Amino acid sequence: MSDLEITLLGEESEEEPPEEREINLLHALESKGPALPVELAVRTYSFPEEIAEPLNKLEQKGLVERQAMRSGEMVVLTRKGQHTLRQHPSVK
Amino acid sequence: MASIVEVFIQWAIDVRLDLYLVTGLMALIWAASEVIVSHPDRPVQALRTGGARLLILINVAFAWLVYAAALALVPNSQSIWMALGTGLSWQAMLRGGINIQPLPASSVAGASNEELGVPLNELYARLQAFCVGQIQRALVGRRVELMERVIAELDIAELARTARLVTTALSEEPGQAEQYIERIQTNEGRTPEEKEILLISLILDNRGGDILRQRVREKK
Numbered sequence: 001m002s003d004l005e006i007t008l009l010g011e012e013s014e015e016e017p018p019e020e021r022e023i024n025l026l027h028a029l030e031s032k033g034p035a036l037p038v039e040l041a042v043r044t045y046s047f048p049e050e051i052a053e054p055l056n057k058l059e060q061k062g063l064v065e066r067q068a069m070r071s072g073e074m075v076v077l078t079r080k081g082q083h084t085l086r087q088h089p090s091v092k
Numbered sequence: 093m094a095s096i097v098e099v100f101i102q103w104a105i106d107v108r109l110d111l112y113l114v115t116g117l118m119a120l121i122w123a124a125s126e127v128i129v130s131h132p133d134r135p136v137q138a139l140r141t142g143g144a145r146l147l148i149l150i151n152v153a154f155a156w157l158v159y160a161a162a163l164a165l166v167p168n169s170q171s172i173w174m175a176l177g178t179g180l181s182w183q184a185m186l187r188g189g190i191n192i193q194p195l196p197a198s199s200v201a202g203a204s205n206e207e208l209g210v211p212l213n214e215l216y217a218r219l220q221a222f223c224v225g226q227i228q229r230a231l232v233g234r235r236v237e238l239m240e241r242v243i244a245e246l247d248i249a250e251l252a253r254t255a256r257l258v259t260t261a262l263s264e265e266p267g268q269a270e271q272y273i274e275r276i277q278t279n280e281g282r283t284p285e286e287k288e289i290l291l292i293s294l295i296l297d298n299r300g301g302d303i304l305r306q307r308v309r310e311k312k
Contacts, residue, residue, distance in 0.1 A: 032133070032297070033131075033228060033231075034228045034229075034232060035232065036232060036236070036293075038289055038290065038293055039232075039235070039293045039296075039297065041290075041293075042272075042290060042293040042294050042297055043297055045265075045268055045269070045271075045272040047275075047279075047282075047290070067225075067229070069229060069232065069233065070233065071232075071233060071236040072236070074228070074229065074232050076225075076228070
């Protein structure tokens, strides 16, 4: 979904805003790029099982995407995720 | 009878291939700098990926296309300045609206140009996104390969020591990193391999890849 569509349709207002842990994960993805789930956990000083739920929520909201790789799966920030992060007060 | 080489040389002179090379070189430098800037932690590794090479190639090809289009639009404009300018600003020129038309407008009755045309800038954006994805996949894949090598050579104590060294020197939050290393080491419900993976990830995340490679070399 493009930034313009998100702005015009206001999709985010219908969803519950991301929690702090979810925002931390989005920050980690934006600042250091796509990562394996275990790397993402490390970036936020967490264990993989601790980020499993927030990561699933982010995926359901379309803010991150899991891409299959030979050696597992890579978590990538989507355009919608970038947009959400830019609008979050922690970024301003 | 003129040899193939002579024909090629004559053709190169006719089309001023030297100017195309200038445009291509500018596009190459531009693309390489984009890769470097977007991967400040691993610029050399990023440049060595197939995705980066493809991105550079695509940049050069698009720059040539824009240069050729510019020459067609502005007759007698062939010059070193035109070649340099196109090499540096072809992306802006692309956004300006040079479009590929895959089908002639007359072939589909009633269809507008917008419906038929594939905007060149959109095509470039898609190819660029594909290349960036390939670079990222390659970098993650290389980290996994390094993890496998390190797990085979180093134990938890050594990895924890390296993680402390790296995070103390380079982490923005050394206190938090120290607590995290402690949590990893003392976590009873985790296998040694899981602990190693977490510690290696922490070292790599704090730009300690070279130190790990050095440690592995020393062990061998």
